Amino acid sequence: MKVFNLRCGRDHHFEGWFASEEAFTEQRAGGLVECPLCADRDVVRLPSAPRLNLSGAREQQQPGPVVQPRDSDSLEAMWLKAVQHVLQNTEDVGTQFTEEARRIHYGEVERRGIRGEATPQQREALADEGIEVMQLPMPKVLEGGGKPH
DSSP states (O other), X not given: OEEEEEEOTTOOEEEEEESOHHHHHHHHHTTOOOOTTTOOOOOEEOOOOOOBOOTXXXXXXXXXXXXXXXXXXXXXXXXXXXXXXXXXXXXXXXXXXXXXXXXXXXXXXXXXXEEEOOOHHHHHHHHHTTOOOOOOOOOGGGGGGOOOO
16 A cells, blocks of 8 residues: 545645555546545645555455545544544434434433534524534535545
């Protein structure tokens, strides 16, 4: 595996792991390489010293890039970890979010962490009822509860 430092058009920096330089070039040309934070496909390779990941080569089951933020202490990396934590520890109730939040708040169902979709008006109505919710922007790579490889 080859590890490349990459940057999207919105200046997010991340790593991509590829079988070869040719694999990166082909995947980029095919629109398969995208920023794990914003899904921008305007990705460029940054100059770097080569780094090979030989230990994980046998474990790689799926074709395609493996991405992670370049700096584990960056705000982007912390945000991505926070979003992953939310995805792993909440139930996706989709468009039924406001109804389910009310049912939980009023004790009609057991308390649990939920996530879903709500319009600004729905969030405002929940706040008026004393129901605290938080909007969390989701990076494209994690939509649907997935994880970056």
